[in-house]
Each structure stands twice: as C-alpha cells, then as structure tokens.
Amino acid sequence: MKLALSLAILSLVTCSTCLDPLSATVAVGAAAISKAGQLFCASGLRECCDSKWVKNDLDGLKRDLEKRLHGQHLVTQILTKAITAHVLDDNPQKPLVMSFHGWTGGGKSFVAQMLVENLYELGEKSRFVHLFYSELHFKHDSQIGTYKDQLHQWIFSNASACQRSLFIFDEMDNMPPGVIDVLIPFLGHYKQVDGVDFRKSIFIFIGNTGGDLISKIAYKQTQEEKQREDLALHDFQEPLEISTFNVVGGLQGSGIIQRQLIDHLIPFLPLERRHVKMCVKDEFRRLGRSNFTDYFAEQVLNELEWGPGHAGLYSKSGCTKVAQKIKLYPD
Structure with missing residues (x-):
C-alpha cells in the first residue's frame, strides 16, 4: 500500500512538471503535489531547480574552455566572464542572451555542450536544458504561426519550472525568419512576464551566419602580419550584427537584434x-x-x-x- 501511494505521488510530481502548459495549470491537487515535490527534492529522488542539480561549476567551465577548446581566445575570454557574472547574480537585470557565429567545426556546439555539462548535474539529460534544432523543430516555412505558438508555450512553461533554465537554438541559419521573435518579451528587462521571471535564464543561438565575414577579418589580420590572438571583440561586432540582420536565416530582420537584446555576438574563428x-x-x-x-x-x-x-x-x-x-x- 505504501509503495503504491509513493508511486502515485511520484506520478503526480512528474506530471506537475510536464511541458504541456494546459496540464501545468490544472489546480486539482496542486497543494499536495507541491508538498510531495518538496519531499522528493529533499530526498534527492527527483531533479530540482536548486544548487544540487543546477551546480554552476564555473571552475570546471573555465578549465574545459582553456584545455579542450582550441584556437578560440575570444570565446574563452567572453564566455567565462559572461557566464560567471550571470549565474552569480541573484538579481540579474535580464536573461543572458548570446549568439555563436562561425564556420562549421569551429567549436560552437562543442562549447554549448561544455556549458550544459558544467552548469547542470545531469548534463544534457537535465529537465532544465532545452535544445532546438531548426531542421527538426522548425522545418516547414508554411507553419511559422504554429511554431511561434508552440515555442511561446514551451519557453513559458519550462521557465516556470526553473528560472535557471538553458535554451539552445542550433542551426539558426536554417530557421524561418520571424519565428524567433516570439522570444522578445522573455529577453528584456522585465521582472516578470505573466508572473514568470526569465531574468536568470540563458538563451543561446548557434549558426554559421557570418562565418565567411569572420574568416575574412581573421585572414586580413594574418596578411598584415599581425597576431591572430590580438583580434578583439570590437573587430567583429558591428559587421557581424549587420550580416546577421541581413542574411537569410532565423535572425534576419529580427526585432531581437533591432532592440539590442543579444548581449554578446561571439565570433568563432576559422581553425588553422x-x-x-x-x-x-x-x-x-x-x-x-x-x-x-x-x-x-x-x-x-x-x-x-x-x-x-x-x-x-x-x-x-x-x-x-x-x-x-x-x-x-x-x-
């Protein structure tokens, strides 16, 4: 009997964190579910949005970037500082929003994986890590309206479950323009959006857009017999922002760029x-x-x-x- 009751409570706890926003709003048994959830969190039987599961291993992240990532001095410098400042701030002004740009194989997805592994105890299996592939999740231009509605509900319901959520959008250059702008209300300086605080969340956009531009700037540096490591972020920011806004892809003509909601446009240099x-x-x-x-x-x-x-x-x-x-x- 006790086993059956425990399984029933566990079922309710699991259901309370389902991604269906309609299910998440069901009020029946809410108090009991909340209490059961606290018990399971305390016992360690369930992943919860606390320091045990959202571990924020900043030393591990710094170590991985320095030892496992090659040829990307700008990425290591910027990411270490940006992530550290954000996760240590108990009251950030806005979500941390970053966009990774560069040729295939430069380390964009590899770095995203490092973030997942070092910020969350369960890594990519964490309920608080959400990865979207454009060619899988947003592959039909004719369904943009549907994608926007689904994405809005998904982000809202998952941020409700954990303020320290991580949302990664890969293959941004293959996303239909306009879809990503549904995120605009979530990326600003609002303390709450319909009762949910998004300011502790992290959003990452990944794509090849701007890769040729980045490579030209790096190549020019070499032709002028200057050190690659002397390239600074300001060498890329304006041209990369213009390119991202104008080239066909998920951020083309995006209000996210127009409203300056991306905190860091991070260039991944071509590898020698x-x-x-x-x-x-x-x-x-x-x-x-x-x-x-x-x-x-x-x-x-x-x-x-x-x-x-x-x-x-x-x-x-x-x-x-x-x-x-x-x-x-x-x-």
Whole structure:
C-alpha cells in the first residue's frame, strides 16, 4: 500500500512538471503535489531547480574552455566572464542572451555542450536544458504561426519550472525568419512576464551566419602580419550584427537584434593547422591510443580540405571530420 501511494505521488510530481502548459495549470491537487515535490527534492529522488542539480561549476567551465577548446581566445575570454557574472547574480537585470557565429567545426556546439555539462548535474539529460534544432523543430516555412505558438508555450512553461533554465537554438541559419521573435518579451528587462521571471535564464543561438565575414577579418589580420590572438571583440561586432540582420536565416530582420537584446555576438574563428592538430591529439587521447606522432597528425590533416584558395590556411570543416579521418589509420 505504501509503495503504491509513493508511486502515485511520484506520478503526480512528474506530471506537475510536464511541458504541456494546459496540464501545468490544472489546480486539482496542486497543494499536495507541491508538498510531495518538496519531499522528493529533499530526498534527492527527483531533479530540482536548486544548487544540487543546477551546480554552476564555473571552475570546471573555465578549465574545459582553456584545455579542450582550441584556437578560440575570444570565446574563452567572453564566455567565462559572461557566464560567471550571470549565474552569480541573484538579481540579474535580464536573461543572458548570446549568439555563436562561425564556420562549421569551429567549436560552437562543442562549447554549448561544455556549458550544459558544467552548469547542470545531469548534463544534457537535465529537465532544465532545452535544445532546438531548426531542421527538426522548425522545418516547414508554411507553419511559422504554429511554431511561434508552440515555442511561446514551451519557453513559458519550462521557465516556470526553473528560472535557471538553458535554451539552445542550433542551426539558426536554417530557421524561418520571424519565428524567433516570439522570444522578445522573455529577453528584456522585465521582472516578470505573466508572473514568470526569465531574468536568470540563458538563451543561446548557434549558426554559421557570418562565418565567411569572420574568416575574412581573421585572414586580413594574418596578411598584415599581425597576431591572430590580438583580434578583439570590437573587430567583429558591428559587421557581424549587420550580416546577421541581413542574411537569410532565423535572425534576419529580427526585432531581437533591432532592440539590442543579444548581449554578446561571439565570433568563432576559422581553425588553422596547429589548432586542428590539437583536435587530432585530443581524439587520440579519447580513444586511448598511444601512437600519436606529428607524422600521423599530418597524415590526418592532409585528409581535410583547406582554404581560402591556394593559401590553405584554414580547415573548411574545422575539427568536425577529425574523428572519422583518424579511423582511416587504425593502430
């Protein structure tokens, strides 16, 4: 009998955090469910929106960015400061909104994964981490109205469950223009929107838009015999904002850009041979292989495409294909 009652209460607790906004508003048994939820949180049987589960391991994030991310000095500098300042602020003025830009393989999704792993105890399995793929969730231009309604409900109901929620939108360049603007009320300085406080949440947009522009700026730096590491955020901000607003994609003509709601437009630079070589070494370590040599690394690098033109300074696929290319050279 006790077991049956416990399972029934657990069922109610789970149901109370379902994503269906209609279910979330059912008042019957609300007090009992709330009490049961507190008991399960205290016992550790259920993921809850507290410091045990939203762990905010800032030292771990800094360490991962410095050791596992290669060739992205701007990302490491900006992200470490932005995330630290936001999660340590008990009363932030607005949600933290960042947009990652650059060629494929530069580390955009990799960095998002680092954030998930270091901010949440359960990582990507956390109920408070929400990942949207444009080609999966917003693939039909004819259903923009439906997508906007669904996205509004999804964000609202999940932020209600945990103010420290993380929302990641990948493949922004493939999202129909206009859909993302449904987020505008949630990204501003409002203390509450219909009773929900979004200011502790984090929103991340990821896309390839602006990648060619970023690469041109980086290449010009090299042609002028200047250090890549001397590039600063202000070298990219205005041209990247203009490009993102005008190029076809999820942020084209967006009110989010017009209203200056994105806190950081973060450029991911194209990767040179020395950076991709580090990715090769990392993959060897992950596979537990001890036969890494510079010669072997060069063999793998030669399997990749390089540009621009004959200069061949940057990997066109970044580190994305490294793991598969290494498999061509077994132990």
